[in-house]
Amino acid sequence: MPEVSSTQEFQYSSPRHQAESAISGMWLFLATEMLFFGPLFLAWIYSRHWNQHGFDAGARQTELIIGTINTMVLLTSSLIYSVGVSFIEAGDTRRLIQCCVGAWLLGLAFLLLKFGVEWRHDFERHLFPGSDFAIDGPDRDGARLFFVFYFLGTAVHGLHMIVGLILVGWIIFRARRKEFSAGFYTPVSVVGLYWSFVDMVWIVLYPLIYLIGRGA
Amino acid sequence: MNPRSRHLLLAWGLLVALLVIEFGASFLPLDRAARPLILVPAALMIAVVSVAFMELRRGPEAMRLFFAAGLLWLCILLGLGSLDPMTRINYYARTTNVK
Numbered sequence: 001m002p003e004v005s006s007t008q009e010f011q012y013s014s015p016r017h018q019a020e021s022a023i024s025g026m027w028l029f030l031a032t033e034m035l036f037f038g039p040l041f042l043a044w045i046y047s048r049h050w051n052q053h054g055f056d057a058g059a060r061q062t063e064l065i066i067g068t069i070n071t072m073v074l075l076t077s078s079l080i081y082s083v084g085v086s087f088i089e090a091g092d093t094r095r096l097i098q099c100c101v102g103a104w105l106l107g108l109a110f111l112l113l114k115f116g117v118e119w120r121h122d123f124e125r126h127l128f129p130g131s132d133f134a135i136d137g138p139d140r141d142g143a144r145l146f147f148v149f150y151f152l153g154t155a156v157h158g159l160h161m162i163v164g165l166i167l168v169g170w171i172i173f174r175a176r177r178k179e180f181s182a183g184f185y186t187p188v189s190v191v192g193l194y195w196s197f198v199d200m201v202w203i204v205l206y207p208l209i210y211l212i213g214r215g216a
Numbered sequence: 217m218n219p220r221s222r223h224l225l226l227a228w229g230l231l232v233a234l235l236v237i238e239f240g241a242s243f244l245p246l247d248r249a250a251r252p253l254i255l256v257p258a259a260l261m262i263a264v265v266s267v268a269f270m271e272l273r274r275g276p277e278a279m280r281l282f283f284a285a286g287l288l289w290l291c292i293l294l295g296l297g298s299l300d301p302m303t304r305i306n307y308y309a310r311t312t313n314v315k
Contacts, residue, residue, distance in 0.1 A: 024278035031286030038290050042297040049301040052248050071235060079228040082269045086220040189271075196269040203261045211242035212251045 007184065019186045026190045030197050037201055040153055044208050047145045054142010057135060059213025061127055061143075062150065066118045067210040070110050071202065077106035078199040081168070085192050088175075091182035097175045103195065104168045111161055114154060122147075146213070153205050160198045167191045227268030234261045 012018035048055040084099025126134035128151065129144040171191050174180065180188055217225075238257035246253065266272045272283060 020276035020278070023275050024282060027275075027279040027282040027286075031282045031289075034286040034290045035293065038293040039297075042294055045294065045298050046301050049298075056248065068235075068239060072232070075228060075231050075235070078265065078269050079224055082224050083221050086218060086224065089220070090218065193270055196265055199269075200262050200265050203258050203265065204255075207238060207242070207254050207258050211238060211254050214242050215244060215246065215251070 019189075022186045022190055023193070026193045030193065033197060037156075037204075040149070040156065041204065041208070044149055044153075047142075047149060048213075051142030051145055054139040054144075055146045056142075056213035057139040058127075058143035058146030058150070059209065059211075061125070061135070062210050063118050063121060064210050064214065066113055067206055070113050071206050073106050073110045073113070074199045074202050077103045077110070078196045080106065081192050081195050085185070085188055088180050088185040088188050089182060093175055093178060093180060096180065096185075096188065097172055100168055100172045100175065104165060104172065107161055107165050107168065107195075111158060111165075114158060119154075150209055153209065157198070157201055157205060160201065164191075164195050164198050167194060224268060227264050230264055231261055234258075234264070 008015045008018055012021065080099050081103040084096045084103065087095035087099060122128065126132050127147055129147045133140065133144055133147075135143040168191060171188055174187065234257040238254060238261075241254050241257070266283070272280060
């Protein structure tokens with residue numbers, strides 16, 4: 001990470017200072033993102049506490065296999081991107097591009113599985129918390145709350161994934177123009193932080209959505 | 217394969233192992249109130265991602281400060297926010313037939 005920038009801006013005392021400021025700035029942004037997702041997790045705690053039976057009844061309707069495959073896909077995507085960073089540290093642009101393309105394709109696979117397959121099944125089974133919601137009986141209200149959390153949480157995470165795909169695409173574009181080297185790769189590191197953070201959010205959402213209510 | 221890539225691959229293996237534990241734990245006959253304990257492997261997975269993939273140990277001091285600040289405020293948010301539902305006792309009104 002403490003590489004030497006080849007394009008030092010005037011406001012920094014050294015190229016290293018510039019690189020460290022960019023990395024720290026991204027972490028500051030990620031700290032605000034933690035607090036952005038915080039109320040969503042708090043909503044889960046609050047809603048499940050008051051509606052445990054209904055909430056768990058909703059969780060049992062989710063597609064565990066797709067959720068688990070998607071978790072593996074994101075973990076692998078983060079791994080591949082990080083390996084790409086290690087390649088550019090050694091000055092290997094070609095391998096960086098290969099890794100970024102791999103990470104990008106896995107990110108796209110996640111979105112297709114989530115919104116193209118899973119959400120479609122959910123709508124077909126009337127699990128969207130609208131007027132024709134499928135779950136009846138005493139658990140109906142709690143299950144509706146669960147699916148509000150589910151659709152909101154996965155939509156917000158999906159938006160972050162789309163931003164991540166745009167950023168990784170931007171890195172591929174710049175790498176193809178030979179803009180990165182062993183001496184300058186700060187944007188690659190910064191985008192890698194964002195990509196791993198989106199992975200982290202999913203690591204929390206996965207048990208909240210698919211696992212905790214399942215065996216209850 | 218360079219040493220850093222090998223280190224990353226090991227971290228990924230650890231993440232997969234934690235995912236398997238988490239997945240398996242979800243089928244345990246835990247009490248409904250104890251089921252959030254399934255989040256423990258997820259917390260470890262976050263630690264692995266932040267150290268291995270996000271290089272939390274290698275970067276500048278300010279970055280660790282921002283990470284710690286974010287975590288602290290998240291804990292305050294979740295802690296204070298959870299205090300009400302976790303400690304409130306509901307006294308339900310008795311229903312009687314009034315003639």
